[in-house]
Amino acid sequence: MVGSPTGAALITGASSGIGAAFARALAAQGHDLVLVARRRELLKGLADELQQEFHVNAQVFLADLSDPADVERVEKKIGEIGDLEVLINNAGFGVPGKFVDVPPERNAAMIQVHVLATVRLCRAALPGMIARGRGSIINVSSIAAFMGSVRNATYSATKAYLNVFSQALQDELKGSGVRAQALCPGLTHTEFHDHPGYGDYKTRIPEFLWMKAEDVVAESLAALERGRVICIPGFKNRLIVAAIRNRPCAFVVKALAARFNRF
Numbered sequence: 001m002v003g004s005p006t007g008a009a010l011i012t013g014a015s016s017g018i019g020a021a022f023a024r025a026l027a028a029q030g031h032d033l034v035l036v037a038r039r040r041e042l043l044k045g046l047a048d049e050l051q052q053e054f055h056v057n058a059q060v061f062l063a064d065l066s067d068p069a070d071v072e073r074v075e076k077k078i079g080e081i082g083d084l085e086v087l088i089n090n091a092g093f094g095v096p097g098k099f100v101d102v103p104p105e106r107n108a109a110m111i112q113v114h115v116l117a118t119v120r121l122c123r124a125a126l127p128g129m130i131a132r133g134r135g136s137i138i139n140v141s142s143i144a145a146f147m148g149s150v151r152n153a154t155y156s157a158t159k160a161y162l163n164v165f166s167q168a169l170q171d172e173l174k175g176s177g178v179r180a181q182a183l184c185p186g187l188t189h190t191e192f193h194d195h196p197g198y199g200d201y202k203t204r205i206p207e208f209l210w211m212k213a214e215d216v217v218a219e220s221l222a223a224l225e226r227g228r229v230i231c232i233p234g235f236k237n238r239l240i241v242a243a244i245r246n247r248p249c250a251f252v253v254k255a256l257a258a259r260f261n262r263f
Helices: 017-028 040-054 068-080 104-132 153-173 213-225 235-245 247-260
Strands: 008-012 032-037 058-062 084-089 135-140 178-183
Touching: 008 017, 008 068, 008 104, 017 032, 017 040, 017 084, 017 213, 032 040, 040 058, 068 104, 084 104, 104 135, 104 153, 104 178, 135 153, 135 213, 153 178, 178 213
Parallel strands: 008 032, 008 084, 032 058, 084 135, 135 178
Antiparallel strands: none
8 A cells, every 4th residue: 555545646647547547546545636637527527436436535636737837736736735645647648750740849748748747746745745754756657768769759758757857866765755656657558549640559569568557557556665666567568678778689679669650
């Protein structure tokens, strides 16, 4: 269990996929929730479901983290939560395409959501967590962090940032009772690849390479308890990352990734 069941959890990108799976897992542990995302109907439906099933308080908080003003609103909300136990920085998106072809504002928005919002929300949450001597922060990264991915240059770079940031943060937090993790999932059944730019990605990639969001979250929370800062869920994903880190194998992995990314 992540900390005390009486502590609250704030989850960004909570309306679907990995964020919603985190919400269900933490509600099952007894955590009250603040669910942050852009889509009111999905958030409201999830909040009602969790309140009915787990008898926790689930609050809907609409925000678009590509807007700095909305990030500031979430920062203020964090400051109002007196018992924030868990922060899940899950909000994110991909913009597939060659860097030179992607509109600059889309790359800027990705950096804003993945990097700047994460940094600001971590900074907002940490003083209270450190003062209470407990807390957990999970920054949702990707196995793309370990390899510059063709047609996903900015995405890969932002995820690499989250890995290094989370590792350094955990070093700083040693002995404080607060833990940090970078969760690095691979292919996961969510809405992420529904973007038109990914084409028939979901059908062209073999099913055995995909994971369920619920399984990703279960491995993340278990790894957090073991103090693992970089969590790569799924044995196949760990093999892929090991291959990427091996120079001869990395060439093959990059070639295969480039093949699948030619839409």
